[in-house]
Amino acid sequence: xxxxxxxxxxxxxxxxxxxxxxxxxxxxxxxxxxxxxxxxxxxxxxxxxxxxxxxxxxxxxxxxxxxxxxxxxxxxxxxxxxxxxxxxxxxxxxxxxxxxxxxxxxxxxxxxxxxxxxxxxxxxxxxxxxxxxxxxxxxxxxxxxxxxxxxxxxxxxxxxxxxxxxxxxxxxxxxxxxxxxxxxxxxxxxxxxxxxxxx
Numbered sequence: 001x002x003x004x005x006x007x008x009x010x011x012x013x014x015x016x017x018x019x020x021x022x023x024x025x026x027x028x029x030x031x032x033x034x035x036x037x038x039x040x041x042x043x044x045x046x047x048x049x050x051x052x053x054x055x056x057x058x059x060x061x062x063x064x065x066x067x068x069x070x071x072x073x074x075x076x077x078x079x080x081x082x083x084x085x086x087x088x089x090x091x092x093x094x095x096x097x098x099x100x101x102x103x104x105x106x107x108x109x110x111x112x113x114x115x116x117x118x119x120x121x122x123x124x125x126x127x128x129x130x131x132x133x134x135x136x137x138x139x140x141x142x143x144x145x146x147x148x149x150x151x152x153x154x155x156x157x158x159x160x161x162x163x164x165x166x167x168x169x170x171x172x173x174x175x176x177x178x179x180x181x182x183x184x185x186x187x188x189x190x191x192x193x194x195x196x197x198x199x
Contacts, residue, residue, distance in 0.1 A: 002024060008020070009021070013061075015140060019091055020088050021091055023096035036100050041101060044096065045097045048096065050120060053126075054130075055081065067093075080092065084126075085113070085114030085118070090111050148173055149188050152173040155169050157189060166185050166186055
């Protein structure tokens with residue numbers, strides 16, 4: 001699993017000024033320790049169990065396989081969940097209850113407060129609470145995809161700007177060359193209206 005600093009604005013699943021990372025631990029980075037309130041740990045475990053409800057409500061993509069705990073190797077998890085708090089969304093890995101219970105990880109106080117005040121994933125109240133973050137995540141994904149399209153177009157242009165280079169760029173950057181992706185790459189060429197790929 002990737003390491004992200006607590007309260008940073010980037011995680012592997014979402015990013016932005018509204019995002020606050022929590023619990024993305026690594027065996028190479030120090031982290032805060034301390035005792036967590038029992039009621040907090042119980043609720044945190046419930047959020048961990050409901051990570052897929054949270055991910056669906058937020059419009060997050062499925063994760064790619066299981067990750068072992070880097071600190072002990074004694075736990076595996078694959079999901080992530082979000083905890084809304086006003087204009088902020090705390091983004092945590094499913095493994096965070098293990099970190100708190102077994103490794104005495106002490107999340108930031110703001111996260112503890114947010115979790116204690118948040119509705120549970122899978123409820124209508126939760127879906128309402130995260131609706132704006134779902135929209136922000138969609139915009140984030142669209143920006144990511146456009147950046148990928150722009151890189152693919154630049155690569156295709158460097159390869160001669162042919163239709164074949166557009167198809168190769170689609171395969172290289174997107175794993176497939178659907179007509180839609182190829183057209184987006186063509187449209188991203190400089191002066192796309194006049195400087196189209198040639199055969």
